Amino acid sequence: MTWRVATIRDMREETASAKTLVLDVPDWPGHLAGQHVDVRLTAEDGYQAQRSYSIASAPEERMVALTVVRFADGEVSPYLVDEMRPGDELELRGPIGGWFVWDAHDGGPLLLVAGGSGLVPLMAMLRHRHAVASHVPARLLVSARRAEDLLYSAELAELAEADDGFELLATLTREAPAGWTGFTRRIDREMLEEVAWSPRELARTFVCGPTAFVEAAADALVGLGHDPALIKTERFGPTGGSET
Amino acid sequence: MNDDDLRLDGNAAAGLLTEVFAVEMTTALGTCAHCGATNALGTVQVYVHAPGTVLRCPACTNVLMTIVRSHEHLHVDLSGVRRVEIAG
Numbered sequence: 075m076t077w078r079v080a081t082i083r084d085m086r087e088e089t090a091s092a093k094t095l096v097l098d099v100p101d102w103p104g105h106l107a108g109q110h111v112d113v114r115l116t117a118e119d120g121y122q123a124q125r126s127y128s129i130a131s132a133p134e135e136r137m138v139a140l141t142v143v144r145f146a147d148g149e150v151s152p153y154l155v156d157e158m159r160p161g162d163e164l165e166l167r168g169p170i171g172g173w174f175v176w177d178a179h180d181g182g183p184l185l186l187v188a189g190g191s192g193l194v195p196l197m198a199m200l201r202h203r204h205a206v207a208s209h210v211p212a213r214l215l216v217s218a219r220r221a222e223d224l225l226y227s228a229e230l231a232e233l234a235e236a237d238d239g240f241e242l243l244a245t246l247t248r249e250a251p252a253g254w255t256g257f258t259r260r261i262d263r264e265m266l267e268e269v270a271w272s273p274r275e276l277a278r279t280f281v282c283g284p285t286a287f288v289e290a291a292a293d294a295l296v297g298l299g300h301d302p303a304l305i306k307t308e309r310f311g312p313t314g315g316s317e318t
Numbered sequence: 319m320n321d322d323d324l325r326l327d328g329n330a331a332a333g334l335l336t337e338v339f340a341v342e343m344t345t346a347l348g349t350c351a352h353c354g355a356t357n358a359l360g361t362v363q364v365y366v367h368a369p370g371t372v373l374r375c376p377a378c379t380n381v382l383m384t385i386v387r388s389h390e391h392l393h394v395d396l397s398g399v400r401r402v403e404i405a406g
Contacts, residue, residue, distance in 0.1 A: 075336050112333040126330060171332040173344035173360030285325055309326045311366065 077114060077165045078102075083137060084160055088225050092143040092191070093155045094130060099138050099166065105129055107198040108175035108280070108308075111140065111168030115150055125150045128194040128282075129169065132201035141225060143191040174280065174308045178203055182210035182278055183271050187261065187291050189217045189283025192310055193225050196282055200240065204233060211239045215269045217261050217287070219248040243269050261287070263294040273299040278306075285309040324367050328360040331371050334385055335359065338394055341404060348373075349401040352380035356401075 084096035110128045117123075131139035144155040158164070176184065176199045184203070186196040193216050203212060218224045224244060234242035245257030245265065257265055271277050279300065281291045288307045296302050328335075328344050335343035344360030355377035362382060363374040370386030375398070382398040 075333070110329070110332070126333065167333065170336065170342075171329050171344050171360070172342040173358055174329050307327060307361070308329045311324070311326050311330060 075167050075170075077167045079163050080138070080166050082158055082160050082162050082164070085158070088141055089143075089223055091155070091223075092141055092225060094139050094141045095154065095158065096131075097138045097140065097164075097166070102138060103169070105133055105138070105169035106172070106175040106177060107133060107202040108195045109169035109171045109198075110195065111138070111166045111170060113140070113150070113154070114165040114167075115153060116165070123149050126170070128198070130194045130197050130201075132198060132205045134202065134205035141191070141194045141197075174282070174306050176202070176278065176280060178206045178208040178210060180278060182212060183275055184210055184212040185270055185277040185279040186212065186214040187216075187266075187279070187281040187283075187295075188214065189261070189287035189291075190219075190223070190310075191225065192281075192283030192287070192308070194282075195308065196280055197226055197230075199280065200230075200233060203240070204236070204238075207238075209239045211271075213241045213243065213269060213271075215243045215245070215261065215265070217245045217247060217283070220246060221249075221251050221254070261291050261294075263297060266291065266294050267298055270295065270298065270300070273301065276301065276304060279304055280306050280308075282308040283310060285311075324365055326364045326366060328358070328362045328364055328373065330366055331364045331373060331385075332360070334371055338385060338392060339404070341406070343404070345405055347403040348382055348399045349403075350375040350378060350380055350382060351398050351400040353378040354400070 080097040080099040083098050086094040110126050114124045127140045130141045142151050142154045144151045188196050230242050247260050250258045281288050288309050292307050332344045346359050347356050348359050349356045365372045373383040380398050384395045386393045
């Protein structure tokens with residue numbers, strides 16, 4: 075797997091701490107929704123830092139989009155979010171992974187459970203579903219601290235209004251604005267029972283977020299009788315990857 | 319931050335595993351040499367903050383593999399995995 079030099083074509087502000095980098099990657103072989111890339115930064119003294127970032131864009135899009143959340147004491151994310159500009163280059167390799175992926179041909183129903191930036195690879199699945207005009211029933215339960223921390227909220231609302239079998243459910247765990255009609259607590263068994271299909275529907279389930287979030291959600295789903303073999307999980311680390 | 323926050327899964331080691339095996343490995347099945355449990359490598363426990371990357375069996379936490387990078391070399395210890403089955 076070779077390192078490629080990608081050029082940033084656009085940067086979109088998603089929240090106060092997250093930006094999407096839209097990348098032109100020469101000879102990009104294409105990807106599946108759910109895959110990630112490794113990004114490598116090299117300092118002038120040769121020191122290298124490497125992190126994994128999920129791909130946010132659908133396979134059908136020409137550019138590769140990564141959504142990066144700034145961790146205040148992070149080594150890589152503050153640089154990507156605050157310092158990089160359109161026209162800048164960065165090194166990446168990928169696409170990586172093949173287990174935590176969904177293609178519309180895999181069918182559904184599709185249950186997506188996201189904590190924080192764990193939404194990114196699941197967004198690629200929803201964008202893919204929309205791009206190929208799939209009507210596979212899909213539900214997203216996304217958890218964020220506050221409304222302003224919710225990634226892609228306008229686009230998700232639009233997708234939910236398309237009336238093509240996608241339902242959006244959200245929970246805000248810290249603070250909800252006046253008039254909020256969603257959930258206002260951490261994801262728990264009762265919430266998942268309300269949101270998920272019956273275990274008999276054999277939903278393909280993808281759970282992504284911080285380790286404790288993922289394990290609580292997956293355990294609750296198994297406790298409700300969902301087949302563990304249909305529940306795929308991806309845990310995000312505090313720094314989003316390994317250093318080299 | 320506690321130890322649980324440092325425990326990731328095989329997806330976090332996918333790039334490194336591809337460096338070692340030259341194919342996509344999160345869908346490969348690994349059998350633990352200690353307890354015999356077989357799991358997709360995407361589901362095993364991964365610690366990336368040890369010196370190097372450590373893969374552990376999700377059933378018994380036995381170390382399946384360690385991959386340590388030093389200078390231009392990757393040092394790979396596979397003694398905890400009895401068998402690997404790669405789709406292809």
